[in-house]
Amino acid sequence: MNFGVLGSGTVGQTIAGKLAERGHAVKVGTRDAAKLSDWQAQVGTSVSVGSFAAAAAFGEILFNCTSGSGSISALQMAGEANLNGKILIDIANPLDFSKGMPPSLTVCNTDSLGEQIQRTFPALKVVKTLNTLTAQLMVNPALLNNAEHDLFVSGNDADAKAQVVALLQREFGWKTVIDLGDITTARGTEMLLPVWVRLWGALQTPMFNFKIVR
Amino acid sequence: MNFGVLGSGTVGQTIAGKLAERGHAVKVGTRDAAKLSDWQAQVGTSVSVGSFAAAAAFGEILFNCTSGSGSISALQMAGEANLNGKILIDIANPLDFSKGMPPSLTVCNTDSLGEQIQRTFPALKVVKTLNTLTAQLMVNPALLNNAEHDLFVSGNDADAKAQVVALLQREFGWKTVIDLGDITTARGTEMLLPVWVRLWGALQTPMFNFKIVR
Numbered sequence: 001m002n003f004g005v006l007g008s009g010t011v012g013q014t015i016a017g018k019l020a021e022r023g024h025a026v027k028v029g030t031r032d033a034a035k036l037s038d039w040q041a042q043v044g045t046s047v048s049v050g051s052f053a054a055a056a057a058f059g060e061i062l063f064n065c066t067s068g069s070g071s072i073s074a075l076q077m078a079g080e081a082n083l084n085g086k087i088l089i090d091i092a093n094p095l096d097f098s099k100g101m102p103p104s105l106t107v108c109n110t111d112s113l114g115e116q117i118q119r120t121f122p123a124l125k126v127v128k129t130l131n132t133l134t135a136q137l138m139v140n141p142a143l144l145n146n147a148e149h150d151l152f153v154s155g156n157d158a159d160a161k162a163q164v165v166a167l168l169q170r171e172f173g174w175k176t177v178i179d180l181g182d183i184t185t186a187r188g189t190e191m192l193l194p195v196w197v198r199l200w201g202a203l204q205t206p207m208f209n210f211k212i213v214r
Numbered sequence: 215m216n217f218g219v220l221g222s223g224t225v226g227q228t229i230a231g232k233l234a235e236r237g238h239a240v241k242v243g244t245r246d247a248a249k250l251s252d253w254q255a256q257v258g259t260s261v262s263v264g265s266f267a268a269a270a271a272f273g274e275i276l277f278n279c280t281s282g283s284g285s286i287s288a289l290q291m292a293g294e295a296n297l298n299g300k301i302l303i304d305i306a307n308p309l310d311f312s313k314g315m316p317p318s319l320t321v322c323n324t325d326s327l328g329e330q331i332q333r334t335f336p337a338l339k340v341v342k343t344l345n346t347l348t349a350q351l352m353v354n355p356a357l358l359n360n361a362e363h364d365l366f367v368s369g370n371d372a373d374a375k376a377q378v379v380a381l382l383q384r385e386f387g388w389k390t391v392i393d394l395g396d397i398t399t400a401r402g403t404e405m406l407l408p409v410w411v412r413l414w415g416a417l418q419t420p421m422f423n424f425k426i427v428r
Contacts, residue, residue, distance in 0.1 A: 109319055109323070192409055203428065
């Protein structure tokens with residue numbers, strides 16, 4: 001399958017690298033393709049690099065790995081024609097570093113970045129997931145406790161969510177993905193970031209995840 | 215030990231009942247003592263009921279089990295002289311039901327109820343904890359997975375936090391309490407409520423808790 005990965009930071013590189021390792025063709029969209037030449041040489045020819053529009057056009061399924069503050073503009077650069085009808089797996093968090101550390105959120109409580117993206121691009125099938133843990137664990141949950149910990153999914157389109165859950169299980173090895181409901185439930189997972197950041201500080205490592213014990 | 219429990223809803227009754235069962239003397243503070251006469255008859259003579267001021271004066275350690283929207287006013291009614299120098303275990307969440315269901319928060323992101331209480335009563339030792347799970351589990355974590363799940367604690371006073379953690383372990387049976395840091399980390403645990411509410415909906419039960427898998 002062809003994937004488009006928007007954003008070329010740690011999250012974008014990790015997702016793209018894993019998808020390539022799994023045998024898929026991937027195009028990474030970025031504002032500055034030149035800075036990725038070293039990385040691209042490492043990951044091999046199944047990963048190409050281009051503009052946001054080129055990556056969005058290439059992918060049958062898209063990942064939003066841009067920083068939250070730049071997500072809407074990146075998607076606008078990708079272009080509605082390249083987005084419409086597709087699934088966007090939205091990993092971005094609306095972190096606000098402008099007020100110092102730890103970051104706060106640019107949007108929360110009665111709205112979320114996931115909802116903002118869905119409202120801005122109504123024909124895109126936004127599925128929020130993977131935004132509650134560090135990049136390395138997103139694509140390799142078995143690094144912790146035999147993958148016995150939980151991921152959450154939010155979105156308005158039931159079929160799109162089912163496809164994403166199947167992909168997370170098949171390609172990344174996730175066991176449990178809890179469907180929280182429609183895209184408004186992205187408020188809940190984005191609002192996990194403040195405690196996530198503090199847990200990183202308390203535990204002195206980002207290699208942890210939430211498990212819902214019942 | 216003598217405890218003062220401010221608030222007489224499900225959380226206050228559950229905490230007071232458990233402390234009484236453990237052999238402590240408890241005074242519950244409420245705006246309307248008359249409505250608690252049936253409950254008081256059940257729990258026995260080690261629990262008394264009175265005003266917020268009477269409960270605060272009685273307790274060597276206090277619990278804030280009022281609704282978040284009424285916490286500051288309840289503490290003002292309790293009176294600074296009855297609060298100063300004591301530990302307040304703050305369980306309240308700033309839930310806002312005025313905008314419909316699910317609730318949003320009246321304060322979050324760059325502030326929290328825990329911080330508001332600490333700012334309003336500087337000589338009170340505010341320790342935020344127990345606010346991330348349902349009342350029944352607060353006092354009996356062994357109901358889930360042999361108590362192998364996590365509680366968080368936030369507060370500015372290290373000694374107060376240590377006393378509270380010891381109390382949670384000794385009286386309620388908690389195994390793991392993660393110290394997130396100062397009272398500003400209460401933002402993180404109060405902001406867990408939106409995903410907690412959605413998890414309740416998705417799982418169809420409030421009998422769950424977070425475990426941090428490392």
